[in-house]
Amino acid sequence: MDTIEIKNLTKDYGNKRGIFDINLTIKKGEMLGFVGTNGSGKTTTIRSLMGFIKPTSGHCFINGKECWKNASENAKNIGYVPGEIAFPDLKTGNEFLKNQAEFLHLKSGDYANEMTKKLQLDTSANLKRMSKGMKQKTALVAALMGNPDIILLDEPTTGLDPLMRVAFMNLIEEEHHKGKTILMSSHMFEEVQESCDRVALISDGHIIDIVSMNDIKNRPCKDYKIEFLNKEDFKKFMELGFNAARVQKKYNQVTVNIKNDEINVLFKELKGLKVKFISEIPYTLKRHFDEVLKVENN
């Protein structure tokens, strides 16, 4: 049984808005990234998992328990950071976290304290006056303090400054290493690329593609862009018959697609030619999804 299972889930808000026939499973201990533009259906999917939304059709399950019917029971195992954070009407971050701890019947606040330290969060600050980053950190501590097995994060890093984003992502990756099952939506390809095991792309309420990061990182071929110092050497190289993905004659530049075990052949041939620079063009998640969308649109 997979920890999170979404089967043919549809929530139709009319005017083509909503999510349509979503199928997605997340295994225990897996971290899945969820990318897509605003309004593409990321939040609706996550809210369905929390049992906040009754599906038009289809089902979703957490640990085998249907989400809408078992919302309160499921919630005990889930740490959730919503996309737009609204705190209850309490004075300080401390008061809020204490409330949460009571609600979760926590005996100790040790883990919460450890996290606030790591995030350098001043919990004595006024809840209403907190900056976006502080609110986000407070929400994360509240979500994780009960040590839940499942973590749902709705754009947790949007609007954070670069330093806070690093601190935030480090903490989430630690949870991942502890074996938690995590679903995280994001705008930033770089971020999910670094931390997630698999990534799903959603567009207009439909899942367009799901890709394993291992497949992105360990491709059988690599692209190298090479610029030569002179026309002659560029021409000599072009005659060798490497698979050229892109040629820019004007700059004596060529991008060649090389099988991983051909790298020594490439260096052998480059010996004696005057190279200005050589650089790998990495195959990124963004490039993968751009190509998927291009096929989709044609």
Added chain:
Amino acid sequence: MSVIEVSHLTKDYGSKRGVFDISFEVNKGECFGFLGPNGAGKSTTIRHILGFSKPQKGSIKVLGYPSFKKYYKFLNKVGYIPGEIAMPAGLTGYAFIKMMQDLQGVHNKKKLDYLLDLFDLKPNVLSSDTKRMSLGVKRKLAIVVAFMSDPKVLILDEPTSGLDPIMQNNFINLIKEEKKEGKTILLSSHIFSEVDATCDRIAIIKDGKIVSQFVANDLKHATKKFYEIYFKTKVGYGKFYDKYKKTPFLKILRNDENKKMVFVEIDDKNINTLINILNQYDLDYFTNIKETLEDYFMKFYKEDVSYKGAF
């Protein structure tokens, strides 16, 4: 000619907060990037430029006018997006646009329609109350209002924070067009890709001080390159490492025996030497690690976070 001129600006709020001896200028037709985390002093500097705050020391000029004393001389030539958007209550999006047009004294329908289309602001959204708009819509409306009078100078405080990648891309294209028209732009942002794509010069601000100011292209076209070289065998790895660990032109910055990997720094002018050397080895994989704007930025903040990046 410098359109925005900040010289030795200091505003001390106590407890080390504020800005201290900040100097930079933004020339006509230039986009100047302002990078720093929250609380570093970006907004404080920007608010001084607009004449909202009085400097304790130093001076600021916009279009030749001193900011605090003569702000009324230039405000109608400046488009501004504040870091936190607060809109007057009880107005629809349309009413807000009309109010701002009247204040700016410019009604440029063509530009307005172009911007509304670019940021996908539809009539059903614009006829609703600004209070009920999502954060993203408010941000987009603020961008439209700042650009719609076609001002000569644009001062943008984290303009795209929270917008999705497509809208961020549209924003980047807009900035490029405005630059072509000779507009002068100051852009404070967290988003490295955005600053990378638009800015000619960049300043990094930390604890109220500018710690680095540089031409964006210098970073992009740096001739110093970093490569990861993975060897097929431990023997090959060991041989390479022993032979070149003390070579001046080929600096080994990091090495990992288990991965059979060395991480080297080399200047472009020595790349052919490296190729010739590598020819004598059996390689598994070879890749370059680019120093991005983010890497460069993080260097200045290294002591504050446990940074696990390439350097």
